[in-house]
Amino acid sequence: MPTLNLAGAGRLLVLVAVFLAGIWSQSSGVIDDFIFYLPDVHYLVVQHLWLTVMSGCLAIVVAIPLGILLSRPSMARVAESMMQVLNVGTTIPTLAVLALSMSFLGIGTVPAVFGLFVATLLPITRNTYTGLKGVNPALMEAAAGIGMSPTQRLLRVELPNALYVIFAGIRTALAINIGTVPLAFLIGAGGLGELIFTGIDLYDPVMMLSGAIPTALLAVVVDMLIAITAFLLVPRGVNPSRA
Amino acid sequence: MIRLDNLTKVFDTPKGAVTAADHISMEVPSGEICILLGPSGCGKTTTLKMINRIVRPTSGKVFINGEDTSSLDTQDLRRNIGYVIQQIGLFPNMTIEENITVVPKLLGWDKAKYRERAREMMRMIAMEPDAFLKRYPSELSGGQQQRIGVARALAADPPVMLMDEPFGAIDPINRAVIQDEFLKMQQELNKTIMFVSHDIDEAIKMGDRIAIFREGKLVQYSEPDDLLAAPKNDFVESFLGEDRALKRLNLVKVRDLASEEIGLVRPDDTLDAALERIEAYGYVNSIVMVNDKRQPVGIINAAVARTTQGHCRDHYQSVPVVVTLDDDLRKVASLMFANDMTWVPCVDDDGRIIGQITQRAITHHLGSRYRAHSKGEGGAKAAEASPSPAIKE
Ligand SMILES: Nc1ncnc2c1ncn2[C@@H]1O[C@H](COP(=O)(O)OP(=O)(O)OP(=O)(O)O)[C@@H](O)[C@H]1O
Ligand SMILES: [Mg+2]
Numbered sequence: 001m002p003t004l005n006l007a008g009a010g011r012l013l014v015l016v017a018v019f020l021a022g023i024w025s026q027s028s029g030v031i032d033d034f035i036f037y038l039p040d041v042h043y044l045v046v047q048h049l050w051l052t053v054m055s056g057c058l059a060i061v062v063a064i065p066l067g068i069l070l071s072r073p074s075m076a077r078v079a080e081s082m083m084q085v086l087n088v089g090t091t092i093p094t095l096a097v098l099a100l101s102m103s104f105l106g107i108g109t110v111p112a113v114f115g116l117f118v119a120t121l122l123p124i125t126r127n128t129y130t131g132l133k134g135v136n137p138a139l140m141e142a143a144a145g146i147g148m149s150p151t152q153r154l155l156r157v158e159l160p161n162a163l164y165v166i167f168a169g170i171r172t173a174l175a176i177n178i179g180t181v182p183l184a185f186l187i188g189a190g191g192l193g194e195l196i197f198t199g200i201d202l203y204d205p206v207m208m209l210s211g212a213i214p215t216a217l218l219a220v221v222v223d224m225l226i227a228i229t230a231f232l233l234v235p236r237g238v239n240p241s242r243a
Numbered sequence: 244m245i246r247l248d249n250l251t252k253v254f255d256t257p258k259g260a261v262t263a264a265d266h267i268s269m270e271v272p273s274g275e276i277c278i279l280l281g282p283s284g285c286g287k288t289t290t291l292k293m294i295n296r297i298v299r300p301t302s303g304k305v306f307i308n309g310e311d312t313s314s315l316d317t318q319d320l321r322r323n324i325g326y327v328i329q330q331i332g333l334f335p336n337m338t339i340e341e342n343i344t345v346v347p348k349l350l351g352w353d354k355a356k357y358r359e360r361a362r363e364m365m366r367m368i369a370m371e372p373d374a375f376l377k378r379y380p381s382e383l384s385g386g387q388q389q390r391i392g393v394a395r396a397l398a399a400d401p402p403v404m405l406m407d408e409p410f411g412a413i414d415p416i417n418r419a420v421i422q423d424e425f426l427k428m429q430q431e432l433n434k435t436i437m438f439v440s441h442d443i444d445e446a447i448k449m450g451d452r453i454a455i456f457r458e459g460k461l462v463q464y465s466e467p468d469d470l471l472a473a474p475k476n477d478f479v480e481s482f483l484g485e486d487r488a489l490k491r492l493n494l495v496k497v498r499d500l501a502s503e504e505i506g507l508v509r510p511d512d513t514l515d516a517a518l519e520r521i522e523a524y525g526y527v528n529s530i531v532m533v534n535d536k537r538q539p540v541g542i543i544n545a546a547v548a549r550t551t552q553g554h555c556r557d558h559y560q561s562v563p564v565v566v567t568l569d570d571d572l573r574k575v576a577s578l579m580f581a582n583d584m585t586w587v588p589c590v591d592d593d594g595r596i597i598g599q600i601t602q603r604a605i606t607h608h609l610g611s612r613y614r615a616h617s618k619g620e621g622g623a624k625a626a627e628a629s630p631s632p633a634i635k636e
Contacts, residue, residue: 142332145328147346160336
């Protein structure tokens with residue numbers, strides 16, 4: 001009972017705080033300032049999302065087959081060293097990746113998408129590879145012993161059993177991606193970074209927040225979407241969140 | 244028929260070469276169960292896996308129905324061999340139904356047929372189809388999973404089965420039930436089965452033949468009774484255990500040793516007559532009293548008969564123990580010990596007495612095989628004269 005009362009009191013405090021913040025923002029004209037930026041936000045969110053979707057889809061389409069390829073027994077020799085390279089790659093800050101990409105491809109959308117693609121690629125490839133390698137060898141033996149072809153083994157046994165780990169990789173990768181997109185502004189690709197960085201430069205907190213808050217919301221929404229997809233797609237028997 | 248010809252597997256390990264199977268040659272006739280038996284690490288699993296080419300033989304050949312399997316397509320070969328792996332290996336991403344029907348699906352059965360097949364398999368392994376088919380493997384106990392593993396291997400009705408300790412995780416009571424079900428099924432389906440076990444009792448119960456392995460070598464390959472009667476060397480002897488004579492009792496049914504001769508009394512016989520008959524038949528303690536239909540109704544105690552006058556109908560005690568013709572001698576021996584009897588009456592399906600089985604007949608049976616062996620002409624001749632092992636009925 002006491003904890004319940006505490007929770008209730010907490011909720012009341014939050015309500016009061018929100019109410020006071022509302023009154024303050026109304027009186028100080030902050031809301032009007034935000035509304036001023038709304039058309040910009042709208043345009044930039046689309047641009048921002050487009051960068052994410054382009055680079056994200058490209059990364060998924062490349063990374064999963066790459067992970068699958070590396071996990072094949074015939075690749076065993078090169079796979080481990082490839083994974084070492086990828087692991088080192090993951091430690092490079094994304095800003096550096098974008099800068100490198102710019103030095104090769106110039107400025108604009110193309111180098112931004114490419115840089116984001118590289119940053120997103122690594123975690124997905126790594127998780128696809130480790131997920132597939134981690135499938136219980138007894139399952140693989142049973143699948144082979146039953147007479148499944150290598151492709152059938154991959155599609156019916158390996159991938160479904162590795163799917164949860166692969167999705168975890170996609171989730172991490174897209175979180176990195178969305179977090180990096182604001183930096184794309186720095187190499188001339190637009191996105192919500194425009195408001196954030198300009199806001200910082202002009203010392204205009206409202207402008208900065210109009211960029212930062214949608215960025216944060218986007219990250220949360222995309223993460224939730226992936227979580228829901230994983231929940232629905234990963235078979236119940238191998239889905240810890242549905243156990 | 245499965246024939247192994249000098250099958251050898253050498254594993255290259257960092258610590259040097261390990262010979263897991265060393266020139267194994269043996270033949271399993273069609274429709275028989277061959278048990279591969281031996282201590283851990285002796286190469287049973289390796290030998291089994293070379294048959295469906297999960298393990299590539301270093302040298303030697305495998306023939307199935309006379310055909311060299313190395314000339315067959317590996318996938319085709321495997322789809323026609325049911326395989327139960329030691330680690331169970333159910334697919335956790337599939338429901339029980341999907342697990343069981345995976346091979347029929349690969350073989351292109353239509354949906355109605357394979358779904359019905361799944362239900363049929365569930366009934367065979369004594370699990371309720373409606374309760375389990377939609378579950379996932381992680382929602383089953385180890386023993387239940389193991390049974391599903393067997394069902395999965397059997398689902399497409401393959402003529403050849405390879406089973407690696409298929410009942411290892413099942414408790415003794417359920418294991419006996421599953422073993423019996425399996426043998427019953429085998430009677431109808433006549434599959435050729437290689438079955439790995441390290442349980443000697445299971446081997447004796449299930450096997451038409453038993454292959455004893457030691458450190459990659461096939462030490463002895465015989466029918467169970469021959470194996471127990473005539474172990475080839477000290478290793479086999481110690482592996483079979485000190486009580487191997489008792490184990491042989493499992494293999495013989497009452498039917499094989501019962502004699503029709505039995506002394507009985509009827510309710511209107513006098514106790515004097517009963518006593519006479521007890522002595523005439525050499526029963527030390529008692530004699531069975533039957534009704535008009537020859538069904539046993541009680542026993543007359545020798546001590547009572549000696550000290551009392553009167554008719555049997557007034558002085559009988561408790562219903563006697565009886566055995567049926569299909570009971571094995573192990574049960575008989577245990578009843579004899581428990582009830583301090585040297586003989587047990589046998590009854591038919593209607594409970595009518597049709598004969599008896601005596602302790603002497605049992606000892607004689609065990610002894611005759613040992614004598615045949617020690618005379619030096621080996622087990623082969625004696626095997627012909629001996630009753631066939633119980634499971635071949
Ligand atoms: N893939 C492998 N690589 C190297 N050595 C192996 C391999 N598989 C088996 N061995 C070795 O071969 C020998 C026989 O192994 P196997 O699995 O056939 O034994 P087993 O008779 O089935 O034993 P258990 O009753 O414990 O299952 C063992 O010494 C084992 O260590
Ligand atoms: Mg084994």
